[in-house]
Amino acid sequence: MITNFALSRQSVSRILCCLALVTLIALPLWATRDLPDGARNMIYGQVRDESGKALEGAVVTDGRQTVFSAADGSFTLLDGGEWITVSRVGYKEQRFRHPKLRVWQRDVILQASPIVLPTVRVTETSLDPFSQAADLLRIPVDEERSYLSTVDLLSSSTALHSSDTPLKGESQRISILGNLARHTLIMLDGVPLNPHGEAYDLSLLDPESIESVEVIKNNASAYGGGSAIGGIVRIRSKQGSQTSEDEGSVGVELGSFGYAKSSFGFLSSHGDWHLRLNLSEFTARNDFTYDLRNWWAADSTAKRDNNAKRQSSISAAASWQTRGTLLALQTSYEDFHRELPGTVNFLEIYRYAWLDGYSSQNRASLEAKAGPVSLQGIAWLNLNSSVYDNTRAPIPFFLNRYRQKMDSRGLRATASMERELKPFWRLSGSLAAETGRNRYQNLNLLLQSQDLKHRSRFSNLSLRAGSNLDAGTFSLSQAAALRYDHAGKEDRLSWRLEADLKRFGMVESTLGGTLGTSFSLPSPYDLYWKGDSQTLGNPALKSELSKGWQLWLQNRYGPFSLKAAWHQNDIKNLIQWRQIQMNGNVWKPFNIGRASIRNLELESSLQVAKWLELSASALRTKALDLSTLPASRAPKLMYTPELSYAINLDLNWKNLGFWSKYSFTGKQWVTPDNLATPLNSYDLLDMGVTWSFDWQNFRLSPHFSVRNVMNKQYEVYAYVPQPGIAFYGGLSLKLGR
Structure with a gap:
């Protein structure tokens, strides 16, 4: 029995040795067979x-290639390098050496680790490197929303009023802070x-061509020149497609x-070229029913007629970008016809009056980097022309027909640089120069x-310097801007100082302010202007000058978020149209004080x-x-308005x-002496x-609105x-490639 048992044990040993030998021989063959x-x-x-x-989404890499673990935690890495690293957010990283076996199984156990994220500062910066104002306000543009007009887009803030x-x-203009x-x-x-001092008609800008809007409040001539007493509305038109896809739309x-x-x-x-084209046309009769004033005709209504409008717009852009250089060409053209009914108390004097005209803006810009310096050059040509006709009125009291033209062309060069002195301290500086000429005709x-006919030349030189200090829980930004303008026979110097202090934490607080001067x-x-026998220009007018400040506190x-701001502006030589007696009632502008x-x-x-x-x-x-x-x-x-809210x-x-938007506009005075009912x-x-529905x-x-x-x-x-x-x-229907 003992012998048989020994023989059996020897047999078992031999069998095990054979199995081991077979395994050693067969394993490489099996591995080679299963490798891709x-x-x-x-x-x-x-x-x-x-x-x-099992951990899904773990990163497995050898430095040259990367794979992610599946839902069951499994992973496969081919031709792995010498060191393998396995990591996942919320777990400690593991690193081990690859033994260079043809097939190697390695299960990985990751240890949980708390996540510590670095501090990231998110700040708003201007698209214009020269005027990154502390009080910069960016108005969001909703791509899916249909805006009735550019003013409709801008009026989301009560600081901007039309x-x-x-x-x-209809002619539409915007004012800032009263x-x-x-x-x-x-x-x-x-x-x-x-x-040049006139209010710009924003109805001539197609809202479908607008990409973004930025607003700088209070005196900002140091950033833009004349007409910036209330502030600047900076509009950026849409550029060409920034992806490799083409897109078309009809509406x-x-x-x-x-x-x-x-x-x-x-x-x-296409390659380095990006293109955009927008076309639109609209017509509107604009004839609506309104209530007459009680003292005029109690409980009666009338219809606003002779008020039709038509406008055609074309806007195009082409840009070429490569290796830090950007060349952009942009153009827009608006052709319009407007019937002008006048105020309801003088309907028969202005009945059948109309205005025909066009407006065109053309720009070419070049941006490039020269080491730490960013360079930008821009050339523009703006053309405006209109014909006013009031020759068919039933009461021919103010008959007139005239053509007005306003052209502006210029060149501007800007150089800006930003330097980091220390990881928490950055300095920036910008220099800009501009020259051009304007032409006005009233025929x-x-x-x-x-x-x-009137022609004038203009030129200016601008300088801005700023610093940003980030001390962890606090950051301090400061800037100073200076601009010298030579316009016609006038020389004007404008300046602006600004600063804002931020404290970061559970409650983020910002205290900021600006102080500056402007002119118009x-x-x-x-x-x-001699629009008709009721109006008369005043060649003796002086420029308006202003000095003001603003202070704001914001908590988030x-x-x-809640923000409170105080603004003050003092204006000298304010221009106001007044009615005077000169062979009858005549409207004429004066510097009232x-x-x-x-x-x-x-x-x-x-x-x-x-x-x-x-x-x-x-x-x-x-x-x-x-003034008095x-x-x-x-x-x-x-x-x-004394009070407005939204x-x-x-x-x-x-x-x-x-x-939805609910807005309130307070009472407004209609005469300089405030004696008439507001x-x-x-x-x-x-x-x-x-709604949006996607299909292929x-x-x-x-x-609908x-x-x-x-x-x-x-x-x-x-009376309007x-x-x-x-x-x-x-x-609207959009088609993408």
């Missing part, structure tokens, strides 16, 4: 945590559109008062002896959820004419978007909804009624 073609070795295994739970008719094709509309400098892609809109619009857009990119088509030239219309706690504008501004926002945001803003304004009386008895400036709601959930205050409610390469987006939901009857100027409730709807 061309692979020399393979590492596979599973990544788990300390409890044995006293013009909110109908398509200042006059002509004290708002409008800049398009860095080019000033109204540096149609219909609305109340005979409104109809069609549009077409195209974006393309009387009924009496050529009254033709006038008398426009050619003020100097020479999670999704909630000194004016003071003070504001208290409140802004708040609450991000209720990722898809829902509430915001509110309010502006209290005290604008006084101090002290502040205690001084009259208020005309057409400046509440906005924005909802973006999946493919659905909804917005315009009543009014409140408006607007709302709209958009198509996106279909219907939209209601303006003046409460059907309020109100006036923005004396405004429309009641209005409905607008449309459909």
Whole structure:
């Protein structure tokens, strides 16, 4: 029995040895058979945590290639290098040497580790390297929303106010912080559109061509030149496609008062070239019913007719970008026809009056890097022309027909540099120079002896220096800007100082302020205009000068933000049109003396959820004419609301978007002496909804909006009624490659 047992044990040993030998021989053959073609070795295994739970998304890399663990924690790495690293957010990294086996299994256990994220500072910076103002406000542009006009886009903040008719094709201007509309400098892609002292008509800019909007409040001539007493609205037009895909879009809109619009857009990119094209055309009868004043005709209504508008727009851009160099070409052209009914108390004097014209903006810019210095050059040509006709009025009292032209061309070069002295301290500096010329013509088509032509040259030099100190829980930014302007026969020096101090933490607090000066030239219309026998220019006008400051405090706690700001502006030589007796009543502009504008501004926002945001803003304004009386008895400036506020709601959930805005505008005085009854205050409610449906390469987006939901009857100027409730709807179709 013992012998048999021994033999059995020897047999077992032999069998085990044979199995081991077979395994050693067969294993390389098996490994070679299972390796993918061309692979020399393979590492596979599973990544788990300390409890044995599989970890998905772990990074497995040898420095040359990277794979991620699957849902069950498994991974496979072919041709691994000498060292293998396995990592995942929230776990300690593991590193081990590859033994260079053809097939190697290695399970990895990762140890949990708390996540410590580095501090990241997110700040708003300007698209213009020269004017990165401390009080820079960026107005969001919703790509899915259909804006009725550029003013509709801008008026999301109560700091920006328009006293013009909110109908398509109507002349529309914007004012900042209770200042006059002509004290708002409008800049398009860095080019000033109204540096000559006139208010710019924003209805000539197609909102579909706008990419972004930035606002600098209070005196800002150091950043833009003349007309920036109230501030600057800087608009950037859409560039060409920044991706390799082409995109086309078509849209149609219909609305109340005979409104109809069609549009077409195209974006393309080919190599280093990026292209954009936008076309649009609209017509609107704008004939609406309004209530007559009670003292005029009680309980009766009338119809606003002879008010049709038409406008065609084309906008195009082409850019070439490579190795830090950017060449951009942009052009836009607007052709318009407007019937002008006049005020309702003089309908028969201006009946059948109309205005035809065009506006064109053309720019070429070049940007490049030369070591630490950024260089930019830009050339522009802006052309504006219009013909006014009032020769068919039933009461031929102010018959006139004239053509006006305003051209501006110029060149500007900018050099800017930013240097980091220490990891927490950066310095920046910019230098800019500009030169060009303007031309104004007023051609009387009924009496050529009254033709006038005016030409002027301009040049300026600007300098800005700034620093930013980041001390962990605090940061301090400071800047100073200086600008010298030579315009016509005038020389003006403008400056601006600004600073803001931020404290980071659970509650982020910002304390900032600016102090500066500005100027505004008398426009050619003020100097020479002879619109009809009721108006007369004043060549003796002097430039308006201002000095002002602002101080703000902002606190941000999670999704909630609250900001309070105080603004003050003192203006000398304020230009105001007054009615005088000169062979009858004549309107003529004068430098009335000194004016003071003070504001208290409140802004708040609450991000209720990722898809829902509430915001509110309010502006209290005290604008006084101090030319003859002290502040205690001084009259208020005309057409400046004493109080305005707005509440906005924005909802973006999946493919659905909804917005609403409730706004209140306080009473406004209509005469310089404040003796006439002021315009009543009014409140408006607007709302709209958009949908988006994606199918293959198509996106279909219907939209619908209601303006003046409460059907309020109100006036923005004396004897200029405004429309009641209005409905607008449309459909856009986008096609991407």
